[in-house]
Every structure is written in C-alpha cells, then in structure tokens.
Amino acid sequence: MSAVPLWVARPAGASAAGWLRTVDHKEIGVLYIGMGVALFALGGIESLVMRAQLATPNARLVDPELYDQLFTVHGVTMMLLAVVPLLVGFANYLVPLMIGAPDVAYPRLNALSFWLSLVGAIVVYFSWIAGGAPDAGWFSYPPLAERAFAPGPGVDYYILGLAVNGAGTIIGAINLAVTILLMRAPGLRISRLPLFVWMTLVTSFLILGAYPALSGGLVMLFVDRQLGGHFFDPTAGGQPLLWQHVFWFFGHPEVYILVLPAMGMVSEVIPVFSGKPIFGYRFVAASSVAIGFLSFSVWAHHMFAVGLNEFETLLFSVTSMLIAIPTGVKIFNWTATMIGGRIRLLTPMLFAIGFIAMFVIGGLTGVSLAVVPLDLQTTDTYYVVGHLHYVLFGGTMLGVFAGAYYWFPKMTGRLLSERLGRWHFWTAFVGLNLTFLPMHWLGVQGMARRMWTYAADTGWGPWNFVETAGAFVLAVSMAIFALNVVRSLRGGAIAGDDPWDAFTLEWTTTSPPPPENFRTLPAVTSRRPLWDRKHPEMRDAS
Amino acid sequence: MRPPAEAIGTLALIVGAIAVAIFIGVEGALVYAVWRYRTSRVSTPARFDRNTRLELAWTAAPALTLAVVFVLMLGTLRDIGAATDAQLRIRATGHQWWWEFDYSGIVTANEMHIPIDTAIDIELASVDVNHSFWVPELGGKTDMIPGQINHLRLLTRRPGVYLGQCAEFCGVEHAWMRIRVVAETKEDFDRWLATQGSPATASGDGARVFQSNTCVNCHAIRGTSARGEAGPDLTHVGGRATIAAGVLPSDAASIRAWLVDPQRYKPGAFMPRVPLSDADLDALASYLGSLR
Ligand code: HEM
Ligand SMILES: [Cu+2]
Ligand SMILES: [Cu+2]
Numbered sequence: 117m118s119a120v121p122l123w124v125a126r127p128a129g130a131s132a133a134g135w136l137r138t139v140d141h142k143e144i145g146v147l148y149i150g151m152g153v154a155l156f157a158l159g160g161i162e163s164l165v166m167r168a169q170l171a172t173p174n175a176r177l178v179d180p181e182l183y184d185q186l187f188t189v190h191g192v193t194m195m196l197l198a199v200v201p202l203l204v205g206f207a208n209y210l211v212p213l214m215i216g217a218p219d220v221a222y223p224r225l226n227a228l229s230f231w232l233s234l235v236g237a238i239v240v241y242f243s244w245i246a247g248g249a250p251d252a253g254w255f256s257y258p259p260l261a262e263r264a265f266a267p268g269p270g271v272d273y274y275i276l277g278l279a280v281n282g283a284g285t286i287i288g289a290i291n292l293a294v295t296i297l298l299m300r301a302p303g304l305r306i307s308r309l310p311l312f313v314w315m316t317l318v319t320s321f322l323i324l325g326a327y328p329a330l331s332g333g334l335v336m337l338f339v340d341r342q343l344g345g346h347f348f349d350p351t352a353g354g355q356p357l358l359w360q361h362v363f364w365f366f367g368h369p370e371v372y373i374l375v376l377p378a379m380g381m382v383s384e385v386i387p388v389f390s391g392k393p394i395f396g397y398r399f400v401a402a403s404s405v406a407i408g409f410l411s412f413s414v415w416a417h418h419m420f421a422v423g424l425n426e427f428e429t430l431l432f433s434v435t436s437m438l439i440a441i442p443t444g445v446k447i448f449n450w451t452a453t454m455i456g457g458r459i460r461l462l463t464p465m466l467f468a469i470g471f472i473a474m475f476v477i478g479g480l481t482g483v484s485l486a487v488v489p490l491d492l493q494t495t496d497t498y499y500v501v502g503h504l505h506y507v508l509f510g511g512t513m514l515g516v517f518a519g520a521y522y523w524f525p526k527m528t529g530r531l532l533s534e535r536l537g538r539w540h541f542w543t544a545f546v547g548l549n550l551t552f553l554p555m556h557w558l559g560v561q562g563m564a565r566r567m568w569t570y571a572a573d574t575g576w577g578p579w580n581f582v583e584t585a586g587a588f589v590l591a592v593s594m595a596i597f598a599l600n601v602v603r604s605l606r607g608g609a610i611a612g613d614d615p616w617d618a619f620t621l622e623w624t625t626t627s628p629p630p631p632e633n634f635r636t637l638p639a640v641t642s643r644r645p646l647w648d649r650k651h652p653e654m655r656d657a658s
Numbered sequence: 659m660r661p662p663a664e665a666i667g668t669l670a671l672i673v674g675a676i677a678v679a680i681f682i683g684v685e686g687a688l689v690y691a692v693w694r695y696r697t698s699r700v701s702t703p704a705r706f707d708r709n710t711r712l713e714l715a716w717t718a719a720p721a722l723t724l725a726v727v728f729v730l731m732l733g734t735l736r737d738i739g740a741a742t743d744a745q746l747r748i749r750a751t752g753h754q755w756w757w758e759f760d761y762s763g764i765v766t767a768n769e770m771h772i773p774i775d776t777a778i779d780i781e782l783a784s785v786d787v788n789h790s791f792w793v794p795e796l797g798g799k800t801d802m803i804p805g806q807i808n809h810l811r812l813l814t815r816r817p818g819v820y821l822g823q824c825a826e827f828c829g830v831e832h833a834w835m836r837i838r839v840v841a842e843t844k845e846d847f848d849r850w851l852a853t854q855g856s857p858a859t860a861s862g863d864g865a866r867v868f869q870s871n872t873c874v875n876c877h878a879i880r881g882t883s884a885r886g887e888a889g890p891d892l893t894h895v896g897g898r899a900t901i902a903a904g905v906l907p908s909d910a911a912s913i914r915a916w917l918v919d920p921q922r923y924k925p926g927a928f929m930p931r932v933p934l935s936d937a938d939l940d941a942l943a944s945y946l947g948s949l950r
Contacts, residue, residue, distance in 0.1 A: 180830040180926050253827050259804060260787040260829060265754075350805025356788065357803065390695070391703035399713045421790060421801045421825075423808035426739070433731065437724040441717060447684060448716040454691040456704035461696065469692060476684050480677045487673055487727060489666045489734040492798025496790060496825040562794045564825040567833035571904065574821075654705075 139223035148205025159193035171584035173572040183568035184251035191254025197237040203377040213622035216301025221294040229288035236281025243273035250274035258348035289323035303640035315380030326369035333362040364415035378515025382468040389465035390457030396449040403442035436486035463537030467518035474510025499559025525611030536600040543593035550586025554579040619644035662797030665737035741811035744779035752789030752802040755831035767890030773847035793822030830926030836904030857881025864945020897950040914943035
C-alpha cells in the first residue's frame with residue numbers, strides 16, 4: 117500500500133522526459149486529465165469574461181469581435197478540447213483496471229492519441245496570438261465561416277486544430293474499444309462489465325461514427341476557404357445547409373459522447389454508496405446502446421428553423437422524442453438502485469445525486485426542443501444555452517466530479533477532504549442554477565444566443581445580472597475543488613486499497629496501482645467480484 | 659387558422675404542465691429515496707436488483723406520454739405551417755446587419771408594418787450569410803439562408819408594436835439586428851403603405867449634402883437620384899421609430915449623433931464615418947428626420 121502519489125512513485129513520472137515518453141495507460145490517463153483540467157479552466161475564464169460583459173445592458177467591457185471569439189473558443193473548448201480529454205483520461209486510467217488488464221491494447225498508439233489531441237488544442241489556442249481566434253461559433257456555419265465573411269485566420273486554425281484533435285480522439289476510441297472487447301480478465305463476460313466500461317464502449321463507437329463526419333466537413337470547409345472550392349457557397353452553386361447536415365451528424369452524437377461516460381461514472385458510484393447492486397443492469401446497459409444508435413438519427417433537430425419539409429420535420433421530431441425513452445430508463449434505474457439501499461451521502465454520492473437532479477431538467481427541456489413548434493420559439497436563444505448547460509454542466513460535469521471524488525484515492529492513494537467536497541458541491545449546485553436557470557426565461561422573452569450586448573429597453577438586465585453572479589459563484593466552487601486537490605496531494609488522509617467498500621476490480625489492487633496493475637486477480641464469477649471476495653457467504657449469482 | 663403565437667403558446671402550456679408533473683415526480687422520488695434510505699435509518703441494505711415488469715412499465719409510460727405530445731404537436735403545426743391562407747405577401751431580406759422589407763415593389767427597412775386579422779406569408783431571403791427572422795410574440799423563427807427562400811406565416815389579432823431580433827448568429831453586429839413590427843388596422847396599414855410607396859418630398863440643404871456625399875453610394879431615397887443598395891432604403895426613414903435596426907431612436911439629435919460616428923453605436927457595422935462640417939451635419943440630420 118503506497119501513500120505516495122503516482123507521479124512520484126513511478127520512475128517514468130519523476131522527470132519531464134518521462135512524461136513525454138510514457139506509454140503507461142495510467143500516466144497517459146493523468147496527462148489527458150491534466151489537459152482536460154487546463155482547457156476547462158481556459159474555457160471557464162472565457163465564459164466569465166462573457167458573463168461580465170452581459171451583466172448589464174449596453175456594456176463595453178469587450179468589443180463584439182472579441183465577444184464572438186470568446187463564445188466560439190469557449191464552445192470549441194468545452195465541447196471538444198476540455199471535457200472529451202477529461203472523460204477519455206478517466207477511461208484510459210480506469211478501463212484496464214476495471215477489466216483486470218495490465219494496460220490498453222496498443223500502449224504506443226495511446227500515447228499518439230494523447231499527443232495529437234493536445235497538439236490540436238494548442239493549434240486552436242495558438243490562433244489567439246496568430247491573428248485572431250475563430251469567431252464563427254463552435255458550429256461555424258457557412259457562409260459566415262467562408263473566407264468572404266471570415267477573412268482572418270481564426271477559422272483556419274479551427275479547421276486544423278479540430279482535425280488534428282479529432283484524429284487523436286478517433287485513434288483513442290479504437291484503442292479503448294479493442295481493449296474492452298479483447299482484454300477482459302477471465303470470467304469477465306460482456307454481461308458482467310462494469311457499467312462505466314459499458315458506456316465507454318458505446319462512446320468509443322459513437323466517436324468512430326461521428327468524428328469522421330466532422331473531419332470530412334472540415335476538409336470541405338478547408339477546400340472552400342483555401343483552395344477556392346464552393347461546397348457551401350451559394351453564389352457559386354454550393355449549399356450552406358450541407359454543412360449543417362454534416363456538422364450535426366457529428367454534433368449530436370458528440371453530446372452523447374460527453375454525457376454517456378459521465379452516466380457510466382454515476383452508474384458506478386450510486387450502487388456502491390447505496391450498498392446495493394445496480395438495479396436493472398441489463399436495461400441500463402441496453403439503454404446506452406439504444407441511445408447510441410438513436411443519436412445518429414436525430415441531427416436535424418438542430419435545424420427545424422432552416423425550412424425542412426414536412427416529412428423531415430416529423431421524422432426528426434419523432435426520433436428526438438424517442439431518445440428520451442432510454443434516457444428516462446436510466447434515471448428510473450438509478451433511483452430504484454437507491455431505494456432499499458443504505459445511502460452513504462459522501463461527496464461522490466452527493467455529486468451523483470446532483471447529476472440526476474440536474475440532468476432531469478436538461479432532459480425535460482430537451483424534449484421540449486423536439487416539439488417542433490416550441491423549438492421554433494426557443495432554438496438559437498438563451499433557452500437553448502440554458503438547456504445545454506444543464507446537460508453538460510449539471511449533467512456531465514457533476515458526473516465527472518462524482519467520478520473524480522470516487523477514483524482520486526485510487527489514482528493518488530489519498531482521500532479528498534469531505535468538508536471541502538461539500539462546499540464544492542453546494543457552491544456548484546447553487547452557482548449552476550443561478551447561472552443557467554434564468555437563461556430559459558430570457559430566451560423565451562426574446563434574447564437570442566451569441567449577442568454581445570443588449571438594449572436596456574429589453575428589460576433583460578436584472579436576470580442577466582443574476583446569471584453573472586451565479587457564474588462567479590461557480591468560479592469560486594471550482595477554486596474550492598482545486599484547493600481540495602492540492603491539499604490532498606500534499607497531505608490527504610491515506611486511502612488504502614478500497615476506501616469506499618466498493619465492488620469492482622480496480623479496488624482490489626493498491627492505491628495507486630503498481631505499473632503492471634495487478635499482482636493477483638480475484639476470480640470473476642459475477643458483476644461484483646470484490647463484493648464476492650468480501651462476502652463469500654453472500655456471493656452474487658453469476 | 660389560429661395566430662401562430664397563440665397556437666404555440668397553448669401547446670407550450672400543455673407540454674410545460676406535463677414536464678412540470680414529470681419533474682415533480684422524478685425529483686420527488688429522488689429526494690424521498692435519499693431521505694428514507696439514509697444511513698441512520700437503514701442497518702442492512704436490501705439486495706433486489708431487477709424487476710422486468712417495472713422496467714417495461716417505465717419504458718412504456720414515457721412512450722405513451724410522448725405519443726400524446728406528438729399528436730398535440732401535429733395540430734399546432736398546421737397553424738404555423740405554410741400560409742395557404744395568405745392575403746398579403748412580404749419579402750423580408752436579411753443583410754449584415756439590417757432588414758429589408760419589400761411589399762411587392764414598395765421597399766422599406768427595419769420596421770415592418772402589418773395589418774391585423776390578415777394572414778401573411780413572409781418570404782425570407784438573405785443576400786449574405788444566414789440570419790433568422792424572429793418576433794416572439796408573433797410566432798416562431800425561420801432562418802434566412804442565401805440561395806433559398808423560406809416561408810413564415812404571420813397573423814395577429816392585436817394592434818401594437820412587436821419587437822424581435824435576428825436569431826441566427828450572423829457576424830459582429832448580430833446583437834444589433836433588431837426587428838420592429840407595427841401591427842395596425844387595415845385602414846392604418848393601407849395609409850402607411852401608400853405613404854411608403856410615394857417618393858420623398860422634403861428638400862433643402864440637407865438633401866444637397868446627402869446627394870453630394872458618399873451617402874448615395876449605399877442608400878436609396880426614392881424621388882432623388884440616390885439609388886444605393888448596400889444600406890437601408892431611407893425614403894421614409896424619419897417615419898420609423900428607430901434607426902440602424904433598433905440602435906437609436908430616430909429623432910434628429912440621435913440621427914446626428916449616428917452620422918458623426920456610426921461605429922460608436924454599432925461597432926463593426928458597414929457604414930463608415932463620413933467627415934462633414936457641423937453645419938452640414940445639422941442640415942443632413944434634420945433632412946433625414948423630415949423624411950416621413
Ligand atoms: C463555468 C461554467 C460556464 C459558464 C458560466 C458558461 C457560460 C456560457 C456563456 C455565457 C455562453 C455564451 C452564450 C452566448 O453568447 O450565446 C456559453 C456558451 C456555450 N457553452 Fe458554456 N459556460 C460554462 C460551462 C460550459 C461547459 C461545462 C460546457 C460543455 C461541456 C459549455 C458549453 C457551451 C457551449 C457549447 C456553448 C455555445 C458556444 C457557441 O455558441 O458557439 N459551457 N457558455
Ligand atoms: Cu442535438
Ligand atoms: Cu443575426
């Protein structure tokens with residue numbers, strides 16, 4: 117049992133060159149998480165500047181050019197450069213441990229995917245000092261993103277950066293999928309996989325289906341901008357809507373790429389802290405597969421206002437409503453897992469419950485966007501901005517925090533502070549509701565998204581002020597988390613192998629795990645191998 | 659057929675009520691579980707982990723609810739869909755960052771007048787990038803996409819001023835691309851349209867300043883030789899309530915301030931600063947204000 121953090125314990129981790137050369141999945145996981153945290157902080161700073169600008173009507177803190185760059189880079193960062201690496205980082209670290217493998221299938225490829233992802237992110241951020249950041253929104257619609265209307269280099273950095281970053285993400289997805297399919301410990305059948313691993317598997321296939329569409333779109337946009345092409349240029353026979361179809365064919369699955377792994381995290385946390393097996397394992401796993409397939413059939417719900425014909429409108433409305441069903445199944449099963457349990461309200465569980473509570477709001481407003489007449493009022497307004505942040509902050513990020521508190525002891529050998537954890541949770545909860553709830557009514561009242569300012573006579577000032585205050589509460593909350601991490605790394609309580617009385621394989625090895633992960637593996641005869649070992653008299657049926 | 663905003667409003671109430679009911683049920687169950695099964699109340703947790711009947715029930719119940727919502731939606735779609743009952747057609751064209759309204763050849767900008775109790779088909783076009791025409795109290799939004807014409811049905815029964823906003827990000831001044839719709843009785847509307855159709859009558863020093871400067875390269879004033887098309891038509895600009903798509907009121911002092919430095923009020927807008935003497939500015943501002 118080692119009490120020293122991983123990066124000190126591992127020889128490769130002791131030097132910068134070691135980090136550059138490493139092909140160890142745990143170290144690459146830590147690198148990914150570090151990248152995710154850094155970019156999340158950058159994206160967060162961008163959002164605070166935006167919120168400061170919008171706090172009062174007619175403000176001139178930033179000019180419109182800068183505001184446009186801020187929301188574009190914030191969107192790109194949060195959707196592609198920050199949260200994907202965070203989730204992939206956790207998967208990288210945890211999947212081999214959870215399936216009883218010594219590493220991922222292709223360790224060197226793993227390093228390649230990380231470095232490609234990082235270089236892609238650096239290319240996007242380099243634009244700030246190379247003539248201007250991209251400013252056409254994270255979905256960069258032509259004609260606005262064409263050279264005629266966006267003559268600066270920003271959109272080109274967007275294209276290049278996302279193409280490189282995407283290549284890394286695609287390679288990483290192949291690696292994870294192969295690892296999960298081929299490297300499971302003896303006895304760990306697919307039907308016994310921990311749910312985080314299940315959802316990582318589905319996510320990997322989503323990446324394989326979605327990211328190539330983005331890459332294709334980026335190539336076309338590049339041809340238009342740099343080689344005189346006309347894919348999206350209506351003045352030369354091109355079709356601006358083609359981009360929207362291609363982009364959202366990627367963009368909608370991307371949302372599930374961000375949400376499913378977080379759902380996997382809370383699916384691990386809730387049973388452990390309820391002292392009960394997950395309720396409806398098969399339905400939770402199968403609903404992820406259903407969400408995976410459906411997520412490729414809903415893309416045009418982002419386009420109800422572009423003048424789709426009646427058939428397309430109804431088709432995409434139905435598919436978008438359908439996707440609510442497997443999502444609901446998950447929420448019901450998590451709640452049923454808690455019922456009858458013995459709930460330990462420690463920080464990981466607080467965040468997991470917060471995830472469910474907030475995700476329900478994002479899910480319900482999401483269904484309202486599938487109802488076409490309502491979508492026509494709310495799309496492209498702050499209602500959507502509110503909706504997407506309930507899904508991605510209230511959902512994904514709270515889920516990631518649940519996972520972070522849960523697995524931090526495994527990764528470092530030390531526990532995070534419960535007291536700071538509670539402060540972190542409650543400030544995040546209050547901050548996120550203050551920031552994102554009023555957005556719904558502002559949207560319905562007429563506040564479009566991506567407005568750099570608004571007139572005083574709109575009456576939108578007071579709620580915007582509340583939102584800005586909320587955003588700063590969120591910033592404080594993130595600072596508390598950072599403090600918690602730093603303090604625990606320095607001198608947190610020693611965790612031991614299994615601090616949470618958990619069920620799955622990663623808790624059978626030391627914290628942090630040795631380079632080869634396991635010295636001995638328990639026999640796997642059910643979904644909860646560690647439970648079986650601790651309670652031989654009450655083993656789970658296989 | 660119902661006014662679109664009304665139809666959507668009714669649907670929103672029904673869907674909203676269903677959503678609130680589900681919200682209370684789900685969050686209630688969650689809070690109940692946390693409270694009822696907290697550590698101090700349970701000594702050993704139960705071990706049940708499946709119930710297929712329950713799973714099927716909570717798969718079927720949302721499906722049925724959604725089916726009901728879908729059917730309700732179909733009714734509403736008929737009211738907001740194609741304006742098969744249109745009695746008036748207006749061509750609305752998006753420009754970076756202003757609106758052009760064309761009533762079968764009578765052109766105006768940024769302020770749209772419509773008669774009440776009349777179904778209207780708005781043809782939506784764009785000359786540059788995507789925009790989206792949205793006046794929340796009149797109905798949903800529809801995008802303006804270069805290379806295609808979209809349609810939006812409008813109908814209202816209440817006279818009044820309705821404010822809107824471009825809803826699709828269209829470049830730096832997307833925020834200052836506001837819409838003002840004046841709904842009025844049929845008689846008032848006809849009178850307004852007749853005025854818009856007539857050429858400008860004002861003249862004087864301001865007219866001379868306008869004609870002899872670069873203004874004419876971008877703006878048209880019917881009845882004069884100014885035929886520019888890059889900016890809004892100014893034939894009756896003094897009769898509108900605001901200028902520059904809702905940035906400033908249209909009184910002479912505001913117009914003058916705008917002329918002194920458009921970039922100060924709408925940074926990024928395509929109207930340059932035209933250097934003029936104070937006297938010319940005064941004359942020009944009062945001339946534009948008098949174009950009613
Ligand atoms: C620190 C908390 C956050 C705050 C205060 C915040 C605030 C904002 C604001 C003010 C906007 C711009 C709205 C506009 O001008 O239209 C925005 C847009 C956006 N945010 Fe956040 N955000 C936060 C976290 C996140 C997270 C965690 C994600 C995703 C994982 C995210 C994803 C997005 C996206 C995709 C957009 C749209 C960008 C675009 O319009 O191109 N945000 N956010
Ligand atoms: Cu979507
Ligand atoms: Cu716009």
